[in-house]
Amino acid sequence: MHHETFHYGDLADVRATAEALHAFLPLSEDLSPLYQPMSLAGHIVNNHIAFQPMEGTDGTEAGAPGPLTIRRYQRFAKAGPGLIWFEAVATVPEGRASAHQLYLTEDNLDDFCRLNDQIRETCLKENGYVPVIVMQATNSGRYSKPNGVPAPLIAYRCPPLEEGLDLPWKVLTDDDLRRYEAAFEQTARLSQKAGFDGMDVKCCHRYLACELLSAYTRPGAYGGSYENRTRFLKNAYRAAQAGVTGDFFLTSRLNVYDGFAYPYGFGVHEGSMEPDPQEPIRLIQELRDEFHIPLINVTMGNPYKNPHVNRPYDKGNYVPDEHPLTGVGRMMAGVSEIQAAIPDLPVMGSAFSYLRQFSPNLAAGMVKDGHCALAGFGRMAFADPDFVQEGRSGAISKKNVCISCGNCAVLLRSGTPAGCVVRDREVYKL
Numbered sequence: 202m203h204h205e206t207f208h209y210g211d212l213a214d215v216r217a218t219a220e221a222l223h224a225f226l227p228l229s230e231d232l233s234p235l236y237q238p239m240s241l242a243g244h245i246v247n248n249h250i251a252f253q254p255m256e257g258t259d260g261t262e263a264g265a266p267g268p269l270t271i272r273r274y275q276r277f278a279k280a281g282p283g284l285i286w287f288e289a290v291a292t293v294p295e296g297r298a299s300a301h302q303l304y305l306t307e308d309n310l311d312d313f314c315r316l317n318d319q320i321r322e323t324c325l326k327e328n329g330y331v332p333v334i335v336m337q338a339t340n341s342g343r344y345s346k347p348n349g350v351p352a353p354l355i356a357y358r359c360p361p362l363e364e365g366l367d368l369p370w371k372v373l374t375d376d377d378l379r380r381y382e383a384a385f386e387q388t389a390r391l392s393q394k395a396g397f398d399g400m401d402v403k404c405c406h407r408y409l410a411c412e413l414l415s416a417y418t419r420p421g422a423y424g425g426s427y428e429n430r431t432r433f434l435k436n437a438y439r440a441a442q443a444g445v446t447g448d449f450f451l452t453s454r455l456n457v458y459d460g461f462a463y464p465y466g467f468g469v470h471e472g473s474m475e476p477d478p479q480e481p482i483r484l485i486q487e488l489r490d491e492f493h494i495p496l497i498n499v500t501m502g503n504p505y506k507n508p509h510v511n512r513p514y515d516k517g518n519y520v521p522d523e524h525p526l527t528g529v530g531r532m533m534a535g536v537s538e539i540q541a542a543i544p545d546l547p548v549m550g551s552a553f554s555y556l557r558q559f560s561p562n563l564a565a566g567m568v569k570d571g572h573c574a575l576a577g578f579g580r581m582a583f584a585d586p587d588f589v590q591e592g593r594s595g596a597i598s599k600k601n602v603c604i605s606c607g608n609c610a611v612l613l614r615s616g617t618p619a620g621c622v623v624r625d626r627e628v629y630k631l
């Protein structure tokens with residue numbers, strides 16, 4: 202079936218299309234599975250709803266949270282998800298994705314401390330509990346734009362990602378990579394001081410650590426074999442571990458499928474474009490065993506070249522290649538496969554927002570049937586964070602939900618503050 206726009210009047214409509222497409226969408230009428238507490242790394246998580254990292258491109262030039270960053274996290278805190286996965290924060294200045302990406306340093310540590318205090322105070326006051334807060338630490342690698350113009354730091358030349366682009370590619374040396382791994386120590390140390398509960402060594406969407414997982418064609422210590430391709434990520438964990446103490450935990454947002462054919466994609470069958478979870482499962486098990494990660498946040502795709510593998514899209518000025526429910530189903534199946542292979546490790550799933558007012562039904566179905574432990578919402582957190590509390594009474598108003606128009610991503614790509622141009626239009630305009 203080709204692309205169709207969102208037209209579902211009720212869950213039965215969604216089910217019928219999912220069945221026709223053979224898309225894996227376990228829906229639950231009952232939303233109560235989302236509102237049971239769970240424990241995670243010594244914390245009580247109030248509910249199974251998480252907000253995914255959503256970069257706002259609204260930090261100061263020095264990397265501190267700006268007024269719109271503070272506003273966004275106030276909205277998130279008021280909404281009351283059990284876990285807030287704080288957006289991408291750069292580990293080195295040249296690895297920032299924009300001149301306004303957050304960058305945590307000794308100089309702006311107090312600003313991050315204040316923001317975390319405000320998040321906890323607001324959530325406690327509004328909802329009676331505090332969220333778990335995980336910070337995503339990133340090196341944007343290929344997508345670095347520290348001064349607003351592309352300055353790509355790449356692991357290897359990757360034709361599918363470079364087609365039609367003439368950029369000043371810098372292929373990083375092994376020494377560069379060692380320096381970038383080491384930078385995770387300082388970021389982790391500061392992240393703990395700033396009051397986060399844990400840190401994500403970001404390994405998704407083809408930013409640097411993720412790109413290295415598919416560096417089959419790179420010579421030397423960081424390319425070719427599985428051991429070499431995972432070296433950067435594991436060394437970054439070792440560095441981060443050296444910077445933190447006590448209960449502070451490490452985790453990752455990990456691509457389990459890149460959507461590019463061998464030898465350019467991780468989690469992809471050699472000889473086809475089908476997902477192959479073997480290496481992702483091995484890697485997650487190794488992270489669990491060596492670094493005691495208490496959860497893993499599973500995602501897929503690349504926001505620049507196959508953006509709707511990661512965030513299924515409804516309509517705009519082009520028609521996506523596949524039916525959006527096929528994309529949602531791929532993600533749910535991938536998340537479920539990881540959870541089934543590693544049942545003792547809580548998995549957080551991605552890409553629920555496409556289903557609008559029915560997205561909590563998908564989240565509840567996934568959680569109820571044990572396909573994941575936490576349901577992570579991205580665009581919906583921008584458009585309608587209050588859905589979290591609305592869902593407690595089972596009624597999500599369709600007037601406020603995300604319509605997956607993709608315009609928040611358009612703002613992000615243009616380096617201007619990102620938010621919802623439909624539901625928060627007094628603040629965000631294209």
Ligand SMILES: Cc1cc2nc3c(=O)[nH]c(=O)nc-3n(C[C@H](O)[C@H](O)[C@H](O)COP(=O)(O)O)c2cc1C
Nearest residue numbers: 253254255256288289512552553554578579580609
């Ligand atoms: C504006 C925007 C900013 C994003 N920022 C991040 C980020 O900082 N880190 C990350 O891992 N993913 C980021 N993502 C991806 C989302 O976290 C999420 O995976 C995606 O939107 C799909 O989930 P959804 O269907 O709930 O929106 C971003 C996406 C958008 C649209």
